[in-house]
Amino acid sequence: MLRGSSLSKAPLLFTDMLNPKPGSSHLSILIYHRVLHRFDPLRPGVVLSNQFDRQMALLRRYFNPISLREGVERLKDGTVAPRSICVTFDDGYADNMTVAAPVLARHGIPATVFVATGFLDGGLMWNDRVIETIRQTKSDAVDGSLFAGETISLDTIEARKQAIGRILAHVKHKPLNERGCLMHELERLLGVRPADTPMLDTCQLRALSRSGFDIGAHTVNHPILSCEDDNSVKKEIVDSKACLEDLLQRPVNLFAYPNGRRGLDYDNRHRKIVQDVGFDAAVSTDNGFNSPDTDKLQLHRFTPWDTSRVKFGLRLMFNEWAVKRE
Ligand SMILES: [Zn+2]
Known part of the structure; x- marks a missing residue:
């Protein structure tokens, strides 16, 4: 299901995820980037570890968290269980391992990290x-x-x-x-040349993969695909897949479009390249649920970045939950 254009910039509420269409099997996919221990005034929208912990506790309690790989398979089979949800991270930040992974492990929630490979080992986006x-x-x-x-x-x-x-x-x-x-x-x-990197290094990436995270490709240099020519786009996509497969010694079949807005940041030419290169599934940043009919190379995701909206959504969710149980 595609949300109307007037709502395309608004994060879905958790109530929406609970109630997409009675009797139908839908998959929700969350997008995260970073999870920080402490508030950063220059990154006010980034989720903090204590907020992330609470969000994961809610997912574990009220939803059915599954890996994106399993979600894609279940969409193909038409066997998505009610309130199924996936957690994904974009770009490949080291805090996905140092901050988020212990929280996810504590709650038994699988996750996928989409890596822009050009920034591994000391890069800065x-x-x-x-x-x-x-x-x-x-x-x-x-x-x-x-x-x-x-x-x-x-x-x-x-x-x-x-x-x-x-x-x-x-x-x-x-x-x-x-x-x-x-x-x-x-x-x-x-007069500044920033040196510190917040990105994963290859040892951390391999450790994440060994610990059960799915690793997906997210290009090499994170270009907006619609701003580049087709040859450059293909090279970015092919090279990121090959780099990850070489590092991890396993197939990499999931892809995330940089910035990810369908028709703006990428279009059908790029979808075709992703398909031709051999990816099983790809995710956009367009809000919405995923049904068996959703294009597996343009899956929708939900952005829980805005914590005030999430709090509001969670309050509504509890209200709705209480009403349903009466
Ligand atoms: Zn990205």
């Missing part, structure tokens, strides 16, 4: 380069001409947060090479 450059600079402003605007203030935490949002929005949909040039120029202007 472009969005993290922006955030860390802005965090570390001693400058109190940046020349906005680089980002088609006026000078951007950096003199308070709030100003830096706004600057990050503005720069990310400007850079996100640039082709890879242009995005790289802008990052270099930003770092030069602000």
Whole structure:
């Protein structure tokens, strides 16, 4: 089921997941990126470990958490159990292993990590380069001409947060090479070259795989596919699959489209490449449930990033749960 366009940016509520269509078998898939121990004012939307722990406790208690691989098989067979749900992480952050994995293990919840392989072993994704450059600079402003605007203030935490949002929005949909040039120029202007990496290294990735996580491909450099030519896209997809299969010595048959909005960040040409390269299933970031009729190469996912909405959704869920039990 595809949500209407007016709702496409709003996270689904847990009540929606409980109640998609009476009598039908639907699969919900959650998207996470990072899980942090402590609140970061420059990453205010990132879920914290205690919130993640509570969310996983709720999934274990009220839903049927299964691996994405099992979910895909059950969709094909038409055997999805009620309230089935999968947990996925995008990009390949080390905190998926150091922070999230122990929580998932405690609750017995499987998960899939989609890795952009170019950032393993010391890489820094472009969005993290922006955030860390802005965090570390001693400058109190940046020349906005680089980002088609006026000078951007950096003199308070709030100003830096706004600057990050503005720069990310400007850079996100640039082709890879242009995005790289802008990052270099930003770092030069602000006199910072961030060094620390928050990404997985190959030892951690292998350990995650051995511990039962499914590992899926997410390209090499995380380009927006619709901003690149088809040959580059194919290379990004093929190389990420081959890299992971070489590192893990097992087939990698799941894929996540970078940024993932159907018709905006990728289209049917890219779906065809994913199919031709040999993936069994691929996930988008379009909200919705998955039924046996859903295209397995464009599965819908639900984004529980907005904790206030989730709290609201959970309250409603409990209300609905109570009503149903009366
Ligand atoms: Zn991603």
